[in-house]
Amino acid sequence: MKKGFVYKKDILAGTIWENEDGYFFQYEKKYLQDPKYGSVSRTLPVREELFIDKNMLPFFDGLIPEGWLLKIAIDNWKLNPRDRMSLLLTLCRDCIGDISIINEI
Secondary structure (H helix, E strand, O other), rough: OOOEEEEOOOOOEEEHHHHHEEEEEEEOOHHHHHHOOOEEEEEEEEOOOOEEEEEHHHHHHOOOOOHHHHHHHHHHOOOOOOOOOHHHHHHOOOOOOEEEEEOOO
């Protein structure tokens, strides 16, 4: 299982993980009590229930670089371009915007 922590403006908002059943995102209980900065995205409204998808959740997939920047990252880190979770955990620690994904190691 691959897992990462999702931060919004340096506050832990939730956890994303992948296993043999698909991709999952869940807001942290503490964040649910005081969602100071709101939802992570419009497609992931603040709620207790899990977000589940067989494919990478679209918002998170959209954080992964594309084109020449993705090629540089794949070549430098020897990443599999089809392993979306590894790409997210490796390349999205410092994204454009207020979201960061920190790899759980």
